[in-house]
């Protein structure tokens with residue numbers, strides 16, 4: 208059980224600044240997801256918490272204790288790597304038991320803890336196999352098992368599901384969530400997939416080029432993005448951005464989510480219909496405005512689908528409009 | 540997909556491999572055949588006639604005290620050369636692997652000894668340890684140690700081992716470094732997070748994953764110590780004192796060309812041929828079965 212605190216943490220590789228100062232307070236048992244596009248510094252941030260990367264400035268605290276200069280083995284953490292990083296020459300059992308053996312846990316207890324974890328992760332039939340004799344999903348579970356048998360204070364996950372196929376990813380996502388609930392271990396989870404972030408997180412940190420643009424509960428972040436980047440990154444299909452000047456505004460752009468725009472004969476703006484995607488329960492209509500901006504409208508499947516090339520009006524209500532200034536910050 | 544060029548006739552492919560076959564025939568099959576043939580005879584003292592003795596040369600060798608002593612010397616020598624050169628190389632490779640900056644320079648410097656021919660390396664070491672004018676001998680003298688590898692058998696062995704191992708370190712270093720860098724970084728990091736400190740990680744993760752490289756180097760280095768160290772031994776000790784550094788390959792030379800006992804010398808070559816064949820077979824068997832992680 209542990210709390211985790213990052214205080215203005217920065218990281219530079221030589222002269223390149225990669226993390227520009229991230230602060231967050233993680234409560235005991237909280238599931239935090241760090242989400243952002245590729246190269247924004249998610250892994251670097253996680254590796255600083257793990258002790259695999261030095262902290263250039265700022266502080267990392269686990270349970271109130273400053274750990275900047277503490278070696279990874281003394282931080283009481285466990286990590287699941289993107290490529291799983293299993294020990295190729297050891298059986299599944301030995302992979303999971305490795306940390307316990309080093310900690311000199313008595314043999315019977317090791318066997319018991321590995322058995323329990325294997326049962327939880329449905330790995331019992333594979334305990335004597337080598338990692339190369341397992342499927343991707345099974346390897347992923349071994350990596351999870353290796354983390355949970357040690358009962359660490361903090362779990363760190365670096366895109367643990369990105370090597371799995373879509374179906375398995377959904378299944379493992381649910382399993383990870385259930386597992387974390389059951390074990391109640393403070394967790395930091397890195398992903399570039401915003402759906403994973405929305406479904407797993409108690410709170411999420413949306414990273415943009417080394418800066419934490421917004422930290423908050425998924426639905427709060429979705430409903431109230433603080434920056435244009437967050438509004439565009441969280442939500443699928445993404446928020447539509449329209450030049451504010453086109454709709455009687457000042458400088459900057461406005462953002463409206465696809466579900467908040469309705470098609471009508473007249474509207475605040477007109478646009479030409481492109482192709483439509485009927486997904487069953489809903490339909491996504493893609494349009495193009497006069498100045499070339501791409502607009503997506505999400506409408507109920509019961510509504511008529513407009514024909515390609517037609518000109519339709521777009522309308523929305525004022526409370527659903529998010530205004531951003533020229534620098535991308537939300538105006539309230 | 541495998542791309543394979545196929546030839547229609549037999550003549551073109553034959554023509555293409557002909558140079559290699561010729562070279563192998565002239566420099567390997569012909570002398571090897573001659574050695575096997577000669578090992579069955581004893582020439583008379585003037586080299587005018589040869590007398591058939593069948594396996595007599597071999598029987599004599601195996602009961603010869605000096606030959607058996609040479610076997611033991613070879614074993615000690617090759618184990619020492621292999622252990623010293625591989626040990627030092629592994630140590631340097633581990634250091635270089637941890638080094639991020641300047642590892643290029645470090646690597647280049649370490650490769651130089653490999654470019655030095657064994658006989659030249661022998662002369663270099665001989666100069667440093669020359670019993671009268673050698674730098675190292677002089678310093679050892681100041682420290683109160685009287686170095687004389689010309690008379691002392693242990694010192695002679697030590698010197699040829701060091702001189703032979705030295706040139707080998709570069710080669711081993713390159714393989715070890717490549718082996719270390721082929722181990723995924725995240726696996727070692729995972730072990731660190733699992734609580735393993737440097738030595739535990741080395742013992743339980745790095746060393747086992749490095750074992751294919753280690754085994755390969757073991758065989759290659761033993762073969763090197765058996766054969767290619769001739770130049771070093773010839774320049775430094777000429778097999779002495781009292782045959783203390785006469786390894787098998789040197790004995791082939793000294794019995795055959797110095798002692799003029801061509802039959803025995805040929806028989807010794809045949810025995811060496813058998814030994815190296817066994818080593819090669821062992822290596823190929825292992826590489827075939829070796830696990831790729």
Ligand SMILES: Nc1ncnc2c1ncn2[C@@H]1O[C@H](COP(=O)(O)OP(=O)(O)OP(=O)(O)O)[C@@H](O)[C@H]1O
Pocket residue numbers: 220223225243244245246247248249250251252399
């Ligand atoms: N050891 C390093 N030396 C120099 N630059 C590095 C190093 N590690 C990472 N970087 C740089 O830091 C930035 C952030 O990298 P990081 O791996 O944290 O990204 P990420 O958000 O995890 O991306 P992805 O989703 O692709 O894994 C990248 O621009 C990367 O090039």
Ligand SMILES: [Mg+2]
Pocket residue numbers: 249250251365
């Ligand atoms: Mg990453």
